[in-house]
Amino acid sequence: MNSLTKTSAIFALAAGLLTTPLAYGQASNNAYEDEWSRAFKQYAAQLNDPVLAQSILNYTAQHERLLQQHGYIGRVLPIPAIEAVAPGVFFVKGALMWGTLENFGLNNNITAVELESGIFVYNTGSNPAVAYSFHQKLQRHTAMPIKWLAIENYQSHANLGASYWMDVGVHNLYSEQAAADFWQVRGFDRAVQRVSEYGPLLIQPVRNVADRYTRFEDRLVINEGTGDEVHLVNFGGGHTPTMTGAFIPSKNILFTGDLGFVERLPGLLHGSSYSEWLQSFERMVDYVTTHSPDLDNLLVIPGHGGASNLTELTRQTYDYFKDLEEVVKQAIEQGVARQDLARHVEMPAYRDRPMYSQLFLRNALSVFDELTTGQVSDPLLADE
Ligand SMILES: [Zn+2]
Numbered sequence: 001m002n003s004l005t006k007t008s009a010i011f012a013l014a015a016g017l018l019t020t021p022l023a024y025g026q027a028s029n030n031a032y033e034d035e036w037s038r039a040f041k042q043y044a045a046q047l048n049d050p051v052l053a054q055s056i057l058n059y060t061a062q063h064e065r066l067l068q069q070h071g072y073i074g075r076v077l078p079i080p081a082i083e084a085v086a087p088g089v090f091f092v093k094g095a096l097m098w099g100t101l102e103n104f105g106l107n108n109n110i111t112a113v114e115l116e117s118g119i120f121v122y123n124t125g126s127n128p129a130v131a132y133s134f135h136q137k138l139q140r141h142t143a144m145p146i147k148w149l150a151i152e153n154y155q156s157h158a159n160l161g162a163s164y165w166m167d168v169g170v171h172n173l174y175s176e177q178a179a180a181d182f183w184q185v186r187g188f189d190r191a192v193q194r195v196s197e198y199g200p201l202l203i204q205p206v207r208n209v210a211d212r213y214t215r216f217e218d219r220l221v222i223n224e225g226t227g228d229e230v231h232l233v234n235f236g237g238g239h240t241p242t243m244t245g246a247f248i249p250s251k252n253i254l255f256t257g258d259l260g261f262v263e264r265l266p267g268l269l270h271g272s273s274y275s276e277w278l279q280s281f282e283r284m285v286d287y288v289t290t291h292s293p294d295l296d297n298l299l300v301i302p303g304h305g306g307a308s309n310l311t312e313l314t315r316q317t318y319d320y321f322k323d324l325e326e327v328v329k330q331a332i333e334q335g336v337a338r339q340d341l342a343r344h345v346e347m348p349a350y351r352d353r354p355m356y357s358q359l360f361l362r363n364a365l366s367v368f369d370e371l372t373t374g375q376v377s378d379p380l381l382a383d384e
Pocket of ligand 1: 108155157258303304
């Protein structure tokens, strides 16, 4: 038996165990086709043996159904350990840089919070493999079911794990309307392409499930009046054109999403606006000032960087943009041209923060452009 015959014999055998022939050939909307089954489908199409071909197609269908049921099948990745940053609050800190193969694309935080009757998760994780790995770790800390999941913004690190959670039975995924639209129509394909370049295995079973997100515009209070109450608030633009934070009254926790950066330098990317960021940040502070039962002890989970508090968060994010604005305004007043900006916008006080060297000029250029033209660039590339 040559190896090809052997393979087909094995799969004919495996497929023969399936009794129901499954309809095939129509890929579901935006399905990311599994490479393993694609090869078998091609093989089946070339066969002159319709019975064997049908068996192989049955096998691929079963394989894909199984993958979907599990959301991801593969190794548990060595992502950072879960930190219990407060009772019932399980936090994994993303790498303080952009997504790479070395950090499995995990460059933002994922957090799970035990509420009265289930778990609320903030952000899906940056791909199905990361979502699965987080889920595996989480199950060692808690047996509660995951019931609600919120997506913070337009970016892949907020969205790309979504199909994993849906596949394993989490159906309440919340996203602000414009962010969900963006992701559904433009963001997903681009993100898949990007991750494929450095880690195709991380996203192999991924699908675009944004059409099943629960959408809201300004604010949505989940489970109001119960011990499961969560406030989702679109505080406005900034890092991406809308930014969803979450506030949990019973735990006195604020999730800032990417309005809040601690440790690493915040980044102004395509679609970012520093002036909107400042305004949205102020709205966020107003919101918790009104709603927090104990502002001094508010636990703040930023989009990037470790767990923090409101004073530190303000210093490291809001004050940075105020300082940056000042530096760029001075350069403009002195008549510095755009191409000469690098020599005038160094900010030594911030030099030790991760991503400073990669972002200080880019951020300054973004502020410069916004101040001189009033324009903000297209969010399609907002994903670093
Ligand atoms: Zn981010």
